[in-house]
Amino acid sequence: xxxxxxxxxxxxxxxxxxxxxxxxxxxxxxxxxxxxxxxxxxxxxxxxxxxxxxxxxxxxxxxxxxxxxxxxxxxxxxxxxxxxxxxxxxxxxxxxxxxxxxxxxxxxxxxxxxxxxxxxxxxxxxxxxxxxxxxxxxxxxxxxxxxxxxxxxxxxxxxxxxxxxxxxxxxxxxxxxxxxxx
Numbered sequence: 001x002x003x004x005x006x007x008x009x010x011x012x013x014x015x016x017x018x019x020x021x022x023x024x025x026x027x028x029x030x031x032x033x034x035x036x037x038x039x040x041x042x043x044x045x046x047x048x049x050x051x052x053x054x055x056x057x058x059x060x061x062x063x064x065x066x067x068x069x070x071x072x073x074x075x076x077x078x079x080x081x082x083x084x085x086x087x088x089x090x091x092x093x094x095x096x097x098x099x100x101x102x103x104x105x106x107x108x109x110x111x112x113x114x115x116x117x118x119x120x121x122x123x124x125x126x127x128x129x130x131x132x133x134x135x136x137x138x139x140x141x142x143x144x145x146x147x148x149x150x151x152x153x154x155x156x157x158x159x160x161x162x163x164x165x166x167x168x169x170x171x172x173x174x175x176x177x178x179x180x181x182x
Contacts, residue, residue, distance in 0.1 A: 005040050005092070011049040014041065014088055016058060016073055016081035018100050025062045025070035030107070034100035037164060040092055053077065099167065106163040109133050113162040115155050120144075125151045129158045131166055139166050 058077030118126040131139040
């Protein structure tokens with residue numbers, strides 16, 4: 001099964017498909033995040049395809065008062081998405097849209113993220129990772145790590161993409177993910 005989109009036309013269709021089904025304007029950073037989060041597209045291919053979508057009138061810039069630019073799919077872009085989405089695997093479309101909606105919901109809810117390091121001595125650390133929405137803690141993970149570099153990598157990964165960690169924990173606990181056990 002093909003899991004990475006490399007053809008520029010497929011990448012454009014994927015971007016349009018996601019924007020079409022989300023159906024509201026997003027800033028560039030959010031579009032980048034939703035397109036790339038499942039690893040179907042790399043950043044350089046995304047940026048190149050997105051620029052062409054803008055240039056060709058499939059995506060338009062919306063100028064908000066005092067806000068950063070946001071982008072929305074045009075009628076032409078929606079038509080392209082509706083007409084050509086058959087070129088994408090159903091699993092890619094379904095997983096991509098589900099992930100995109102989760103990520104946007106996570107950001108919209110204003111989740112607060114924290115990751116604290118507790119030094120235990122002897123190159124041992126506890127990493128406390130939390131996600132809270134308002135006063136409610138929705139995720140708390142404590143991991144003991146025996147290597148400073150690994151601890152720093154794990155802390156940085158959690159801080160950079162907490163929604164992916166959250167999604168991963170939910171997928172593992174619900175059995176919605178297949179992986180190899182060594």
